[in-house]
Amino acid sequence: TVRITIDPVQAIIESSTDTIDLATENEITLHKKSMYAINSYWQMPTGTFDTTAVLNEVYEFPGTYDYTVVAQSENGCFDTNSYVVQVVNITGFKEEQKLSLVIYPNPVSNLLVIEFGEKMDQDINCELIDSSGKRLNYFTIDMRLGTYRLDMSLLKNGIYFIRSLQDEAPFIAKILKQ
Numbered sequence: 001t002v003r004i005t006i007d008p009v010q011a012i013i014e015s016s017t018d019t020i021d022l023a024t025e026n027e028i029t030l031h032k033k034s035m036y037a038i039n040s041y042w043q044m045p046t047g048t049f050d051t052t053a054v055l056n057e058v059y060e061f062p063g064t065y066d067y068t069v070v071a072q073s074e075n076g077c078f079d080t081n082s083y084v085v086q087v088v089n090i091t092g093f094k095e096e097q098k099l100s101l102v103i104y105p106n107p108v109s110n111l112l113v114i115e116f117g118e119k120m121d122q123d124i125n126c127e128l129i130d131s132s133g134k135r136l137n138y139f140t141i142d143m144r145l146g147t148y149r150l151d152m153s154l155l156k157n158g159i160y161f162i163r164s165l166q167d168e169a170p171f172i173a174k175i176l177k178q
Contacts, residue, residue, distance in 0.1 A: 006075075006077060007036060007073030007074060007075050007077040008035070008036050008073075009034070009035070009036045009037050009071050009072065009073035009077050009078070009079045010034060010035040010036060010037075010071065010079055010081075011032075011034045011037070011040060011069040011070060011071035011079040011080050011081035012032070012033040012034055012035060012069070012081060013030055013031070013032065013033070013067060013069050013081050013082075013083040014030070014031040014033055015028060015029065015030045015031070015083065015085070016028075016029070017085075018083075018084065018085055018086060019085070019086045019087075019088065019131075019159065019174060020059055020085060020086070020087045020088070021088050021089065022059065022060075022061075022062065022087060022088065022089040023089055026058055026059050026060070027056065027057065027058050027059070028056075028057050028059075028085055029054060029055070029056050029057075030054070030055040030057065030067055030083065031053065031054055032052075032053050032054070032055075032069050033053075034069060034071035034079075035071075036071075036073055037071035037072055037073060037079075038072060038073065038074050039071070039072040040069060040070060040071040040072065041069070041070055042055060042067065042068070042069055043068040043069070043070055043080075044067075055067070057085070059087045061087070062087050062088050062089045062131065062132045062133055063087055063131075063132065064084060064085070064086055064087075064131065065084070065085045065086075065087060066082060066083075066084055066085075067082065067083045067084075067085070068080055068081070068082045068083075069081050069083075086131045086158075086159045087131075088129075088131050088132070088133055088159075088161065089132075089133045101114060101115065101116050101171060101173075102114075102115045103115070103162070103173050103175065106175055106176060107175075107176035107177065107178040108152050108175060108176070108177055108178070109152075109153070109177070109178055110151070110152065110153040111149055111150070111151060111152070111153070112149070112150040112151075112152050112175060113147065113148070113149055113150075114141065114147070114148040114149075114150065114162070114173075115146065115147050116143065116146050116147070122143060122166075123140050123141060123142055123143055124140070124141045124143055124164050124165075124166055125138070125139075125140050125141075125164070125165040125166060126138070126139055126140070126141060126162055126163060126164050126165060127139075127162070127163055127165060128150070128160055128161070128162055129160065129161050129162075129163065130158065130159075130160055130161075131158060131159045131160070131161075136155070136160070137150075150162070152175070152177055155177050156177070157177050157178055158176075158177055159174060159175070159176055159177075160174075160175045160176075160177055161173065161174055161175065162175060
């Protein structure tokens with residue numbers, strides 16, 4: 001008879017956000033909250049290990065940053081958990097939102113619908129940008145229609161942003177493509 005003991009060890013990472021915009025902030029705090037672990041550590045992207053409970057990370061450049069926690073139980077069982085932080089640099093956006101809109105489905109796989117709560121006489125020029133801030137698409141929304149459909153089927157999975165380019169109708173939306 002072979003006896004196997006499996007512990008309910010769980011590696012947990014907590015954070016207040018998963019996206020940092022360098023135009024407004026550059027720091028994130030990640031908490032390691034592993035359950036039923038006698039030992040846990042951060043496995044850093046550089047290959048090093050860190051046993052502190054809280055990581056304060058400061059970013060200078062856009063990109064995707066991966067963090068992993070490894071937790072070990074009393075009987076030698078392991079659990080890992082990964083957390084991805086997207087760091088973007090979106091400039092030129094005013095905090096105030098003057099336009100009411102709904103964007104769905106989010107996450108999206110193919111067709112994204114942008115629906116406006118109010119119609120305007122002026123068209124809105126927009127751009128689709130990736131998490132590094134690179135413009136992927138430029139498009140104009142006819143505001144008399146009140147709805148716009150954006151094909152995202154050819155894009156890779158990840159985080160994207162739609163931003164208006166007019167001061168009269170500022171908005172920005174975070175989109176997850178799956």
